[in-house]
Amino acid sequence: MNSLDALRDLLGADAVLTGVAAEPYLLDQRKRYRGKALAVVQPASTEAVSALLQWCSRTRTPVVPQGGNTSLCGAATPDDSATAIVVSLARMNRVLEVDAGNNTITVEAGCTLADARAAAASAGRLLAAHWAVDSKVRIGGALGTNAGGLNVLHYGNTRELTLGLEAVLPDGRVLGALRGLRKDNSGYDLKQLFIGSEGTLGIITRAVFRLDTRPTAVTTALVPVIDAQGAIDLLRNLQTAAGDRITSFELISRRCWELIAEHCPELPAPFASLPEWCVLLELSDTGMAEALRERLTAALQSLGLGALARVAQTAEEGAAFWAWREAIPEAQKRRGVSIKHDIAVPISAIPAFLIEAEAALKALHADADIIAFGHVGDGNLHYNLFRDDVSDAAYAVEPAVNAAVYEVVARYHGTISAEHGIGQLKRELLPQFRSATEMDLMRAIKHGFDPLGIMNPGKIL
Ligand SMILES: Cc1cc2nc3c(=O)[nH]c(=O)nc-3n(C[C@H](O)[C@H](O)[C@H](O)COP(=O)(O)OP(=O)(O)OC[C@H]3O[C@@H](n4cnc5c(N)ncnc54)[C@H](O)[C@@H]3O)c2cc1C
Known part of the structure; x- marks a missing residue:
């Protein structure tokens, strides 16, 4: 039996994509890397992933796990040897449980971040992980990159939100660490190794995340500052005035506004005269929106920034401020090729x-x-x-x-x-x-999990 027939036999014919159907999975987000693959496969359960990886180990087939394919460093794209299979988790996309008592959500790794956040929201809770492409990003990718985003300052990276996970090792064994515990000092915390491992140790299949209190008040502001030091000073002063209510604190340079004006003219600039530097910040708490807005306005006035700052008066205005921030990657894309750091x-x-x-x-x-x-x-x-x-x-x-x-x-x-x-x-x-020493230890960990070197070859190490 040839490899494609073996994969169809294992997962079902509709779970094996080749030719044109496979193409979108082989080109990275920035269009820098175009790979080739034996096939793109879409297993539908942990058991199917396990059977698949046993087959890959037996046949020494390289495996490239893929979530939403939004990686900005080519982490989910195979090389051009056409020997690897891309494992898309797209069919494992269920929210399994929201446990209100434990304040956790359990999801499959192919669930989009947007769907997981919506499920938490409909239970009146917050899954804090959030950035521009929530509706594309899948949980396995967020974990695979230990993604950060727009509110790390308050809630932490994906790592800090993760209480447990399940993963399939390259030999097909299932690492069952799907525990919703906040305290667990029983030996090495193996799940941590998978977070940020970029698919090089195994395939994450499910995860449990901590949920947070959903803010009832959110206030957003655009605050021009004289320079980057002015932004840092503002952060420190605002931390004194507003404590840990600061949930986002983004810096935007004048060139970003110019780029938006040039390439996204549908978004007219918020200032008549563009500031050299500007902070987009957000405060959140569980009180009244009006009170939070007044707190922010008073703090900005006391810092001498009240006259220039724009404090959103409505949620819609706040969303418009974020639309500018989120337009920056799009404006850059329209501008052309850039070297990114x-x-x-x-x-x-x-x-x-x-x-x-x-x-x-x-x-x-x-x-x-x-x-x-x-x-x-x-x-x-x-x-x-x-x-x-x-x-x-x-x-x-x-x-x-x-x-x-x-x-x-x-x-x-x-x-x-x-x-x-x-x-x-x-x-x-x-x-x-x-x-x-760090590189040696990373290689030793990689070898311990993946002695055959089949997991996402050419990434990280
Ligand atoms: C416009 C834009 C804005 C962005 N903003 C941010 C931001 O603010 N913060 C941020 O951190 N990132 C940001 N990113 C980068 C990207 O969205 C994140 O890295 C995201 O976590 C990738 O998720 P994904 O589902 O697309 O994963 P993919 O790109 O598919 O994969 C990413 C890595 O995870 C691995 N992986 C995927 N699924 C699994 C799995 N089930 N098991 C094991 N490994 C797996 C892949 O092999 C790969 O190494 C942005 C990207 C874009 C395009």
Whole structure:
């Protein structure tokens, strides 16, 4: 029996996609990597995943787990050898349980983040994980990348929200750690190894997440600041004035507004005169919306920022503020090819990073068009460089550009991947930023879980 027939036999003919049907799964989000695969398969249960991985181990078939395929570093795209199978979890998409007493939700790994959030919301609770592409992202992908997002400052990364998971090891054994416990010190916490492992250790099939209290009041504001240091000062002062009510704190540079104006004209700018730097922030609590808005307005006035700030007066206005923030990736896409960085440094080092990285890039390319924005409340910036539109030649200068940016990152003891992961894009760079001991331990863990090396080859290590 040939491999495709064996897969059809194992999973059912409709679970095995080839040809045109497989194509969308073989091209990454940024269209940088186009892979080939033996097939794209869509198992419908943990038992089917287990049978599939036993077959893959026997036949030494490489396996590329895939969720929503929104990875920004090619982490879910196979190589071009056409030997791997892409395992899409799309058919394992159920919300299994919302346990109101335990304040948890249990979902299959192919459930979209949007569906999981909606299920929590309809039970009056909050699943906090949230970022621009919730309706595409699947739980396995969020876990596989330990994704961050728009409210990490208050709720933490996906890791902090995860209480338990179930995963299938490359040899088909099922790691059953689907426990909804907040305290469990019984030996090594193996689930943690899967979170952020980018599909290199096994396939996550289910997860239990902590739920949070759903805020009754949310207030959103756009606050122009004089520079990045002004943003950091605002964060500290607001933390004093509003405590842990700050749920989002995003920095947006003037170039971002210009880019939106150029490429997303359907969104007219919120300021007559564009600020050099601006913070998009959100406060949430369980009180009255009016009281929260007054608290924020008073705090901004006492900091001398009241006149320039725009505090949303309605939920619709708040949503419009977020639409600008979420338009930045789209505006960049329309602008053309860019060299992207997803860096983090200590929050206090953000102003120096911005000054020094810009100087380094301008020294390399006088025409460097730098787009800086992101989750500054977590010390995480998306720091991207355009040179001229429509040019894949931009990638030719990528190594030198990366070296310039990452030298500054290293000086401030930062990271080259704050939330997007390593994938295939940054694999070569990882050993420069993690010690030899860390790399040895990572390889040993990988070998312990996947001695045949079939899980997502060419990613991370
Ligand atoms: C416009 C835009 C905005 C974004 N904003 C953010 C943001 O704010 N914060 C952030 O962190 N990310 C962001 N991302 C990146 C991306 O959405 C996240 O990395 C997301 O977690 C990927 O989920 P996915 O389901 O698409 O996974 P995929 O891209 O399909 O896979 C990602 C990785 O997880 C692995 N994987 C997938 N499913 C499983 C599984 N069941 N078991 C084991 N491994 C698995 C894959 O092999 C791959 O290595 C953004 C992306 C876009 C396009």
